[in-house]
Amino acid sequence: MKRFTSLALAVLLGGLFAAAPLAAEELNLFAWSEYVPQSVLDGFTEETGIEIHYETYASNEEMLAKLLSGAASYDLIQPSEYTIEALVKEKHLLPLDHAKLPNLKNVGKEYWGQPHDPKLVYSVPYMQGTVGIVVNTAKVKEPVLGYADVFQNKYKGRIVVLDDALEIVTWGLATLGLGPDAVTKENLERVRPVLAKWLPLVKVYDSDSPKTPLLNGDVDLGIVWSGEAAILIKEQPGKFAYHLPKEGAHMFIDNLCIPKGAEHVEAAHKFIDYLLRPDVSRKISEEFPYTNPNVEARKLLSDEERGNAASYPPGDPKLATFRDIGPLAADVDKLFTDLKAKSGS
Amino acid sequence: MRQEATGFAATAGGAQRAPGRAGWLLLSPLVAWALAFVVAPAVIMLVYSFAHRGTLGGVRLGFTMENYAGVLDPVYMQIVIRSIGYAALTTVICLCAGYPVAYVIGRADARWRNLLLMAVMVPFWTSFLIRTYAWVTILKSEGLLNSLLLQLQLVAEPLEMLYTPGAVVLGLVYTFLPFMILPIYSSVEKLDGALIEAALDLGAGPLRAFSRVIVPLTSPGIAAGVLLVFVPSLGIYAVNDILGGGRVDMIGNIIENQFKGNARNWPFGAALGTTLLVSFALIYWLVNRRQRAMAESR
Numbered sequence: 001m002k003r004f005t006s007l008a009l010a011v012l013l014g015g016l017f018a019a020a021p022l023a024a025e026e027l028n029l030f031a032w033s034e035y036v037p038q039s040v041l042d043g044f045t046e047e048t049g050i051e052i053h054y055e056t057y058a059s060n061e062e063m064l065a066k067l068l069s070g071a072a073s074y075d076l077i078q079p080s081e082y083t084i085e086a087l088v089k090e091k092h093l094l095p096l097d098h099a100k101l102p103n104l105k106n107v108g109k110e111y112w113g114q115p116h117d118p119k120l121v122y123s124v125p126y127m128q129g130t131v132g133i134v135v136n137t138a139k140v141k142e143p144v145l146g147y148a149d150v151f152q153n154k155y156k157g158r159i160v161v162l163d164d165a166l167e168i169v170t171w172g173l174a175t176l177g178l179g180p181d182a183v184t185k186e187n188l189e190r191v192r193p194v195l196a197k198w199l200p201l202v203k204v205y206d207s208d209s210p211k212t213p214l215l216n217g218d219v220d221l222g223i224v225w226s227g228e229a230a231i232l233i234k235e236q237p238g239k240f241a242y243h244l245p246k247e248g249a250h251m252f253i254d255n256l257c258i259p260k261g262a263e264h265v266e267a268a269h270k271f272i273d274y275l276l277r278p279d280v281s282r283k284i285s286e287e288f289p290y291t292n293p294n295v296e297a298r299k300l301l302s303d304e305e306r307g308n309a310a311s312y313p314p315g316d317p318k319l320a321t322f323r324d325i326g327p328l329a330a331d332v333d334k335l336f337t338d339l340k341a342k343s344g345s
Numbered sequence: 346m347r348q349e350a351t352g353f354a355a356t357a358g359g360a361q362r363a364p365g366r367a368g369w370l371l372l373s374p375l376v377a378w379a380l381a382f383v384v385a386p387a388v389i390m391l392v393y394s395f396a397h398r399g400t401l402g403g404v405r406l407g408f409t410m411e412n413y414a415g416v417l418d419p420v421y422m423q424i425v426i427r428s429i430g431y432a433a434l435t436t437v438i439c440l441c442a443g444y445p446v447a448y449v450i451g452r453a454d455a456r457w458r459n460l461l462l463m464a465v466m467v468p469f470w471t472s473f474l475i476r477t478y479a480w481v482t483i484l485k486s487e488g489l490l491n492s493l494l495l496q497l498q499l500v501a502e503p504l505e506m507l508y509t510p511g512a513v514v515l516g517l518v519y520t521f522l523p524f525m526i527l528p529i530y531s532s533v534e535k536l537d538g539a540l541i542e543a544a545l546d547l548g549a550g551p552l553r554a555f556s557r558v559i560v561p562l563t564s565p566g567i568a569a570g571v572l573l574v575f576v577p578s579l580g581i582y583a584v585n586d587i588l589g590g591g592r593v594d595m596i597g598n599i600i601e602n603q604f605k606g607n608a609r610n611w612p613f614g615a616a617l618g619t620t621l622l623v624s625f626a627l628i629y630w631l632v633n634r635r636q637r638a639m640a641e642s643r
Binding site (some may be wrong): 065092163343 | 398402403418423424486505507508592594599604609610
C-alpha cells in the first residue's frame, strides 16, 4: 500500500517536475510473514535514512510466483535452502559482494559448505530451524523419541502435523533409513504404506500456526517448526517438551538473497550487513526464537533463551536440509493428497 | 440473476432492445471492467491449462491434454466428488433453515422486517476469516460451548467438535446462510397474499397451498439462493482449513496447493479451475433454462 502510494506520488510529482531528483533511498524487502521485527526495520531506516517497503509471503512457492511474474521489483528476498538451489540453477540470483558485508564473519562455520550454496556466494543465512517433536508432558507420559513413536494408535486424534507434503514424506523416508535427498519415484511407493498408516491418526494439519491446537488442548503432541515449539516452551514453561526425532531431523535455513533485476543492490547489501550485526540479530531472536546462525549474537542471548531446547537442541543431532526435487514435487503432492483424502472422512 | 417475485415471463418473452450509442457509453465502464477482470483472467487460465509445468512455478507454453487427464485421475476425482457432497449438503441445510426465516421476514410488518433483515446482514460487517476463527473459540475442547455443557452437567467429558467434518459443514452453513435468505426474502416480499387466500378459499390445505402456490411463486428466489450457496461453497478452502484441521481437502485446497504449495504445478491448477468454471456455467445455464420453462408453462 505504502509502495503504491509512493508510486502514485512519484508519478504525480514526475508529471509536475519532469526532471525532479529521486526521493530518499529505498529498499523493497520481500520476506516471510512474522519473521522480521518492526523494531529492526525502523532501526535501519533511522540509521541510514533508507526507507524499507516490507511485503510478505507465506510459502517459498508463493514468493517464486510473485518474483518471477515480474509484477514488482524486489531488492531482497528470503528463500529457504532448497529454493535457493533452484533459483541458482535457473540463474535468478545476483552474487553478493562480500567486501560490503564485513559482518559476514559472524555467521557460524557450520553454515558454510551447505550443499545449496557452499561459499555463501548468493545467500546469507538469516535464521535456521528444525522440524521436531513437541509433546504436552501433562498428557503424554511416555517418551516420544522418533516419528514412529508419534504415530501410534494410542495417540489417534491427538496429533498435529505440518500441512506440508514434502515434510511428511521425508519423515516417512527417515523411518526407512533414508535421508530427505532420497525422494525418488520408487521411494515414494515404498513410503506410501507407512504414511497410509500414519495419516488416519492425525487430528490437525497446520503449517501456519501448529502451536494453536496444542495451546488450546485440542491435541497433545505433534511434529512442528522449532520456532513454534520454542514459543510454546517460553509461554508455558515446563508443560511442553521438544526434541529432534531419533531417525534424523529436517533442518531448514532461511537466507537473504538479492534477485536479478534488483534496483537497489547497494541498499540491499547495507541491510544484509545490518541484520548480521550482533545487537540487531539478537533482537530478531528475541521475537522469533529460531536458531540464530549468528554466533556473536548468540553470545548476547539470555541463559533462558540459549537453554530453550527448541531453539538450540542439545547434543550433536543428525540434521539434513531439503534439496530441490524438481518435477517430483508434483508426485509428492499427489501422494499426500491421495492418502489424506483416503484417511479423512 | 433473475429475482422477479413471481417468475411471470418478464424477460422470457419480451423482445430486448439493443442499447443505443448513449447506452453503450454508459455501459462502457462495466464492459471494460468485465473484459479486464473476468474475460482476460479466464482466457489466461484457459491458455495455462494446456501448457507445461514450469521449473520454478509458472508455465512453459505449449499444448498438452495431460492436465485435464490429471483432473480425471481417481486421486482428484474422489476430492471433486467429496466437494460436491459437502456443497450439496450445505445447500440443502441452508435451504431448509433459510426458507422459513426468509418467509417470516418477508411477511413481517415493515418495522420488524427491516430489523430482522439487519440482523441477517450485520455479520457481513466483520471479516469472514475473523468470524470463522471465532468458531474455533466456541468449538475447541476448552472452548465456550464445552465449558457451558460441562457447567450444565450435560456432558461429563468435553465433546470433540472442532476439527471434525461436522465443524466444516457448520462453518459452511454459517458462512453462506445469508446468501440463501436474501434472494428468497426478495421473492417472498413480493408474494401476492391474495393468491394464497384464493388457494385456501378454494379448498387447499396449508400444506398444499405451500407446495402448489407459495413454493412455485418463490422459486426464482430459491433458484438464486441455491446457486449463490452451492457454487461458492464448492470452491471455498479457508473454512475446511480452519475448522476442519486441514483434514478434509476440497477442490479449492487442491487448486491453492498447485500455486502456493509444494506442487508448483500451475497448468494443473489452471485445468482444475477451468473445469470448475465450465461446470458452474453449465449449472447456471441448466437452472436458468428450467426457470424459463417453468415461467412459460404458466
